[in-house]
Every structure is written in structure tokens, then in C-alpha cells.
Amino acid sequence: AQSVAQPEDQVNVAEGNPLTVKCTYSVSGNPYLFWYVQYPNRGLQFLLKYITGDNLVKGSYGFEAEFNKSQTSFHLKKPSALVSDSALYFCAVRAPYSGGGADGLTFGKGTHLIIQP
């Protein structure tokens, strides 16, 4: 069975500093990896995804994520944090053999990112 771990419930970063939100996964075969952001009282919004190719993936709002197969990680990064980046972030994985389970996405428990002015 596939799984996703987000080891930090909360990450605090000063505005202007680089940020990293960690994600590790477990799946058989090559994974499809996603990051979503949830702002207060809103649904989840897609940020970026890794399917194949370059290990560094760029997404919305200046975010990027680095896929590391040997470490089974897909950490979310941004060079310079903004207060408006404060939100709840979810990592998700889909196994390459998914097909019996709708969209087949398994989500982590989420990480609260707090950017301090």
C-alpha cells in the first residue's frame, strides 16, 4: 500500500527566508507526486506535480519541489517566503498501478506553514 509522511505538523519561517516543507513517500514503482495548498475556509488548490523527467519541478506562486528517488522524498521549497504563503500544505502520491481506486491519491496529514513578518 502507498503512503505519504509529512514529518512536521508546523513549519515557522521568517518572511524573506527560504522555506522547505518535507514529504516522504512509500510506493511500489515510479510514483506520481503532487503538492496542494489549502488556505483558510478554502478547498485544496493544486501547486505542482512530478511525473517524470527533471527532478526539480516548478509550480504556482513561486514554489518548486525536488524529487529524490533514493531518499523517496518530494520536498516543497521556495527561495523567499511571503506572509501570504501561510497555509496548510498537503503532499500526495499516486502509484503507477492505480486504476482500481478512482484518482488513487493518498494524502499526507498536512503541514501548517506559518510565515512570520
Added chain:
Amino acid sequence: EAQVTQNPRYLITVTGKKLTVTCSQNMNHEYMSWYRQDPGLGLRQIYYSMNVEVTDKGDVPEGYKVSRKEKRNFPLILESPSPNQTSLYFCASCGQGLNTEAFFGQGTRLTVV
């Protein structure tokens, strides 16, 4: 605009009173799902549907029903709600293909008293 629409956004009800949360998508997606979000537990899938008249249980289906009579609609039904179903609910839709991302509705915050 591509979107998933849920209604209502907020609902307070009493134990045992049947309710339905509607979900509609305008992207002609085959796959639709319902999730509940609870603090410390993340998102857990309740039910999913791969197409019209095809539905199956997710991780936490007890106490819920769904139907998929039309491709665009996927209502969530609570026949006899209980307080442990107080939660934030999300509907999502997704196209075919392993590389496609899911689109989420705005959420329905349900309180059962």
C-alpha cells in the same frame, strides 16, 4: 471556469436527520471522490466513483452513501447523521490518466449536534 461546486458550504443539523451534500463538476471528469478532513488525520477518502453508476468504498465509508446518476454530479448522503460525522467534507474530481491532478470543491463544514 473549471470548477467543482459543493453545497451547502456550512450545515448544522441534528442527529438522525437525513441530509445530502451536493457536488457538481464542469470538466467532464470521469473520477469523483468524497473526502473528510479532520485535525491530525489529514484527508481520508469516503467514497469514489470511476464513472456513471460505478461507485466504491474508500477508507471511511461507514455512515455514508453516494450515487452517480450523471457524470457531473456526485452527491454525498448521510441517512442518519451522528456527532462523529462532524467534519469538513471535500468533493474532488479528476480526469483519466495517472498524471492528472484532482480538482477540489470549496468544502462543506458539517456539524451534527
